[in-house]
Every structure is written in structure tokens, then in C-alpha cells.
Amino acid sequence: MIPLYWWLVVAAALFCIGLYGVLSRKNAIGVLMGIELMLNAVNVNLVAFWRYVTPQTLTGQVFAIFVITVAAAEAAVGLAIIIAAYRRRDTVIVDELDIMRW
Amino acid sequence: MTLNQLLTLLLPEIVLTVAAFVVLGLDLIWRGDEVRGRWLPWVAFLGVLLTLVATIAVWPMAGVGGRPLALTVGQGFGGDAIPMMALDGLALFFKLFTVLVLLIVTLSAGEYVQTHTPFRGEFYALMLLAGLSIMLASAATNLVMIYLAIEFLSITSYVLTGYLRDDPRSTEAAIKYFIYGAGASAVMLYGFSLLYGATGTTDLAAIATALTAGSTTVRWLVFPATIMALAGLGFKIALVPFHQWSPDAYEGAPTPVTAFLSVGPKAAGFAVLMRLLLTALPGFQVDWVGVLAGVAIITMSLGNLVALRQTNVKRLLAYSSIAQAGYMLIGLAALAPLSESWTTGLNGLLLYLFAYLFTNLGAFAIVIAVENRTGSAQISDFAGLIRRAPFLAVAMFIFLLSLIGIPPTGGFLGKLFVFGAAIQQRMILLAVVGIINSVVSVYYYYAIIREMFFGQAGDAESIPVTPSLKLVVGVNAVMVLAIALYAEPFIRLATESVQMLAAKF
Numbered sequence: 001m002i003p004l005y006w007w008l009v010v011a012a013a014l015f016c017i018g019l020y021g022v023l024s025r026k027n028a029i030g031v032l033m034g035i036e037l038m039l040n041a042v043n044v045n046l047v048a049f050w051r052y053v054t055p056q057t058l059t060g061q062v063f064a065i066f067v068i069t070v071a072a073a074e075a076a077v078g079l080a081i082i083i084a085a086y087r088r089r090d091t092v093i094v095d096e097l098d099i100m101r102w
Numbered sequence: 103m104t105l106n107q108l109l110t111l112l113l114p115e116i117v118l119t120v121a122a123f124v125v126l127g128l129d130l131i132w133r134g135d136e137v138r139g140r141w142l143p144w145v146a147f148l149g150v151l152l153t154l155v156a157t158i159a160v161w162p163m164a165g166v167g168g169r170p171l172a173l174t175v176g177q178g179f180g181g182d183a184i185p186m187m188a189l190d191g192l193a194l195f196f197k198l199f200t201v202l203v204l205l206i207v208t209l210s211a212g213e214y215v216q217t218h219t220p221f222r223g224e225f226y227a228l229m230l231l232a233g234l235s236i237m238l239a240s241a242a243t244n245l246v247m248i249y250l251a252i253e254f255l256s257i258t259s260y261v262l263t264g265y266l267r268d269d270p271r272s273t274e275a276a277i278k279y280f281i282y283g284a285g286a287s288a289v290m291l292y293g294f295s296l297l298y299g300a301t302g303t304t305d306l307a308a309i310a311t312a313l314t315a316g317s318t319t320v321r322w323l324v325f326p327a328t329i330m331a332l333a334g335l336g337f338k339i340a341l342v343p344f345h346q347w348s349p350d351a352y353e354g355a356p357t358p359v360t361a362f363l364s365v366g367p368k369a370a371g372f373a374v375l376m377r378l379l380l381t382a383l384p385g386f387q388v389d390w391v392g393v394l395a396g397v398a399i400i401t402m403s404l405g406n407l408v409a410l411r412q413t414n415v416k417r418l419l420a421y422s423s424i425a426q427a428g429y430m431l432i433g434l435a436a437l438a439p440l441s442e443s444w445t446t447g448l449n450g451l452l453l454y455l456f457a458y459l460f461t462n463l464g465a466f467a468i469v470i471a472v473e474n475r476t477g478s479a480q481i482s483d484f485a486g487l488i489r490r491a492p493f494l495a496v497a498m499f500i501f502l503l504s505l506i507g508i509p510p511t512g513g514f515l516g517k518l519f520v521f522g523a524a525i526q527q528r529m530i531l532l533a534v535v536g537i538i539n540s541v542v543s544v545y546y547y548y549a550i551i552r553e554m555f556f557g558q559a560g561d562a563e564s565i566p567v568t569p570s571l572k573l574v575v576g577v578n579a580v581m582v583l584a585i586a587l588y589a590e591p592f593i594r595l596a597t598e599s600v601q602m603l604a605a606k607f
Binding site: 059084100 | 268271274280285288299303349350354417
């Protein structure tokens with residue numbers, strides 16, 4: 001069987017790519033995609049830990065399903081907010097949303 | 103525990119949920135815009151009042167050690183259900199805390215919401231649901247429940263922040279809040295997944311057992327997991343490396359929402375942080391105490407230094423609340439065994455939060471009153487407030503004294519307890535930095551006081567204050583003074599609430 005740490009390395013890589021996206025993308029939609037990647041990394045982690053550490057209980061799987069659900073809700077609210085800003089300001093570039101600073 | 107018992111113990115949460123949906127439903131079916139707008143806040147207020155009654159009713163049922171909330175499922179279903187929440191001192195304290203926040207915010211929001219948005223029912227419903235999420239977060243004893251409750255709080259806060267759809271500031275604030283918040287909660291969740299992997303369980307108490315029983319090799323996994331969880335919770339509390347969202351979100355959000363954000367999520371963050379660190383990770387205290395102390399120092403200092411150059415009162419109060427969170431964190435960093443002394447750090451933290459609740463919400467109620475009249479919240483709008491609205495000016499003076507920490511106010515008592523805990527734990531540096539910061543903060547709080555009492559008002563007309571706002575300001579001012587002058591019951595409330603957590607140390 002594939003050892004556990006392979007899965008963890010994949011998840012960690014996915015998480016880092018997502019985090020890099022969140023920190024570097026200027027487009028709000030791009031940031032949102034980065035966040036989704038981070039959450040997927042968490043799901044890989046949870047399911048891998050479930051399979052290798054506690055296959056007798058369902059905790060990890062249930063947690064992953066909750067994460068997927070909440071991620072969908074969060075994306076819905078996030079997109080709604082981005083659309084509201086776009087209607088008002090004609091931009092989704094985070095750097096251009098700069099009425100308030102310091 | 104049977105279903106009936108479970109539902110009885112969950113009564114405050116149930117009442118609040120029902121109240122939120124009643125508000126939402128009434129908003130749909132109630133004809134007559136004028137009447138509805140006037141009475142909806144009172145329906146919400148009544149709902150919260152019933153929640154208060156329910157909270158008081160379940161108070162004695164918690165017992166000394168608290169009770170886990172889980173159904174007895176019985177044989178054939180794999181034994182009992184896993185408890186996700188507990189009804190204990192800490193949970194009850196934060197239920198009471200949340201109810202007070204909601205009572206004050208719904209009362210002070212009335213006129214502001216009436217004039218700023220046509221969508222009023224959703225506003226109050228969302229506000230009550232945000233309160234519900236704080237109750238759930240503070241009672242959660244399982245990583246899954248903690249994540250769900252924190253995320254529930256985040257999502258409702260994002261929507262409330264961006265509530266004024268046509269105001270570019272409000273939508274901008276919501277976007278910034280959302281991006282930082284979603285990122286922070288994803289980081290926290292990754293930490294939770296590592297914690298689950300290291301211990302094989304998501305129950306906080308079971309995590310502690312697994313960590314003491316297990317080998318020390320998991321330490322390298324638990325430390326980063328703790329830091330990541332701290333990132334997510336630190337974001338809610340607005341601790342310094344994770345604070346960038348808060349000034350923008352505070353300035354852009356509708357002012358009643360700002361008032362809520364400055365108190366509610368902070369309380370939820372502290373509640374979860376206390377439970378997570380003290381129930382699940384007591385064996386790693388040496389690791390996290392240093393981190394918390396460092397974070398407390400930079401949070402206090404940066405919050406105060408940046409506040410010095412603010413001209414907008416909402417933004418100034420945002421930085422001030424960052425600094426206040428830094429003082430509160432001292433209480434958690436300097437926690438001490440309960441039996442040894444009058445302050446365990448933790449009771450100082452809760453006492454500080456309690457005083458801060460009345461102080462900050464009172465200050466924001468005054469900002470709302472001034473903003474209703476002048477349309478903005480610059481420091482210059484407060485010029486000559488003593489002549490335009492003497493009552494507000496005097497009350498604001500009391501709130502600012504409490505924020506500085508000058509007796510006889512609740513803020514002083516809170517600071518006394520947390521700094522006392524730091525000195526007792528030989529964390530002299532922490533106490534000294536805290537005291538220096540309190541002195542620095544006098545400068546910018548005094549800027550408002552000077553403007554209120556000695557500034558020349560461009561507009562000499564008196565500021566009309568609605569009766570409900572007057573009530574809020576008056577009650578808050580009295581409470582701020584009462585916490586200091588009649589301190590004993592408040593100290594007892596704070597001490598009893600943390601007894602169970604603190605007893606282990």
C-alpha cells in the first residue's frame with residue numbers, strides 16, 4: 001500500500017500552492033480559487049488520516065464532508081460579495097479596492 | 103441523556119434560532135413598511151430577552167463540572183453519540199455575554215438601520231444568527247463543531263459587513279474581510295487536520311489524553327498545528343499578524359455591525375482559544391505560552407502606535423480594539439493555578455471581556471448617534487459635543503476612561519487582573535509593556551476628549567438622540583462604573599466560569 005506520508009506530501013503541496021495563490025493573486029476570483037485549493041488539501045489530509053490512523057471510526061470522513069459543504073457555502077457568499085463589489089466599482093482586482101487604507 | 107433532556111439544555115440556542123426565523127418570517131408577511139421598520143427591532147429584542155430567560159433557566163442545570171451534550175443512542179447504534187458541545191461554566195458565561203451583546207446592538211441599531219437600508223428583517227435575523235454562532239463556538243468541545251461554529255460566525259459576519267450594498271466602502275470592507283477570513287480559516291482547518299492525524303480523534307479532551315499517552319515524536323506535528331489553529335482564531339480576535347482586515351472592515355461596515363464585530367467575534371475567538379489550549383493542549387503549555395506572550399506584546403504595541411494617527415473614530419476604535427485584545431491575551435499567557443491566588447489570568451481575561459463589552463458597545467452607540475446626525479464619524483464631528491449633547495459627551499468620557507484603564511471603571515479592573523496575573527507569573531516584561539502601552543493610548547483617547555469638550559463645533563445645533571440609544575448609552579455607562587464599584591459579583595462570575603478549565607493547572 002502507498003505509505004501515509006505520500007498523501008501528506010501531496011496535501012502539503014496542494015496547501016502551499018493554494019496559500020501562494022491567496023497571497024499573490026490580485027484577482028478576487030483567483031484568491032477564491034486558492035482558498036478552495038487549501039480546503040481540498042485539508043480534505044486529502046483528513047481522508048488519508050482516516051484511512052491510515054483510525055479506519056474503525058468515521059470521524060475523518062465526516063469531517064471532510066462537513067468541510068466540503070461549508071466550502072460551498074463560503075464560496076457562494078464570497079462570490080455574492082465579489083459580484084456586489086463588481087456592480088458598484090467595475091473591478092474585481094483587490095488592489096483597486098483602496099478607498100480605505102491605513 | 104434522553105432527547106428531552108438534551109433539548110432542555112439547548113434551550114437558549116433553540117429560542118434564539120426560533121427568534122431569528124420569526125424575525126425573518128415577519129419581515130416577509132408584515133404589511134406596512136413604516137410599522138414594520140419600527141417594530142421589527144423590538145421583535146428581535148424580545149427574542150433575545152427570551153433567550154436571556156432561557157439562559158438563566160438552564161444555568162443551574164450545568165452543575166459543577168459541566169455536562170457534555172450528547173444523546174444516549176443505545177445498543178445496536180455503536181453506543182452513545184459523540185458529544186460535540188458541553189454546557190459548562192465557560193459556555194454559560196459566553197451565552198450570557200452574547201445575549202448582552204445582542205440586546206445592546208439590536209437596541210442601538212434601530213434608527214441607523216431604518217435610514218440606511220430597506221432590508222431590515224434580514225439584518226436583525228443575521229445578527230441573531232451571528233449571536234447563535236458565538237454561543238455554539240463557546241460551547242464546542244470538538245474540532246468539527248469548533249470549525250462549523252467559527253465558519254458560521256464568519257459567513258454571517260461577511261454578509262453583515264457588506265450589508266449596505268450600494269455603499270462602496272461597505273462592499274470593499276466585505277471583500278477584504280472575506281478574503282482574509284477565508285484564508286485564515288483554511289489555515290486553521292489545516293492545523294485541525296494535523297491535530298486529528300496526530301491523535302486520531304477530534305474530541306478536545308481525548309486529544310489531550312492521546313497526546314500524554316502517545317510518544318513525544320508527535321510534538322513536531324502538534325506545534326505547527328497549534329500555530330495554524332492560532333492563526334485562524336487570532337484572525338477572529340484580530341491579533342497582530344492577522345489583524346489587517348479589522349480597520350478596513352470596521353470602517354466600512356454599518357456602524358451597528360462594527361460594534362458587534364468589535365466584541366462578538368473577539369469573544370468567540372477567546373472562548374475557543376481557551377478551550378483548545380487548556381483542554382486539548384495542556385501538555386504543550388511551554389510551547390504556546392511563549393508564542394502567546396510574544397503575540398500579546400506586538401498586538402498591544404502595534405495597535406496603539408497605529409491608532410495614534412487615525413482621524414476616523416470608527417478606525418481609531420478598530421486599532422484601539424486590537425490593542426485591547428493584546429491586553430486580554432496577557433491573561434491567557436499568564437495563567438496560574440487556581441488555588442494559589444485571586445487571579446488566574448483566565449478570570450482576568452473574562453472580567454476584561456465583560457468590561458470591554460459595555461465599554462466598547464457604549465462608545466459605538468455614541469458613534470452611531472453622532473453619525474445619524476452628521477453622516478460621518480471623523481474626530482472633528484465630535485467637536486463641541488459637550489454643548490450639542492452633554493449626556494453623550496459625559497458618557498463617552500466614561501467609556502474612554504474605561505478604555506484607558508483609569509479607575510473607577512471596569513476597564514481598570516480588567517487591566518488590574520490581567521497585569522496582576524502577569525506580575526505574579528514573573529512575566530514582568532509583559533506587564534511593563536502593557537502598562538507603557540496604556541500610557542501611550544491616553545494620547546489618542548484624549549484627542550477625542552479634547553475635541554468633545556474644548557473643540558469648536560461647526561454646527562451648534564443639538565444632536566437629537568432616540569430614547570433607545572439613550573437607554574443603551576445610560577445602561578452601559580452605569581455598568582462600566584458598576585463593574586468597578588460593585589465588583590464582587592462580577593469577579594465571582596468570571597472566576598466560577600473558568601474554574602473547571604483552570605483547575606487542571
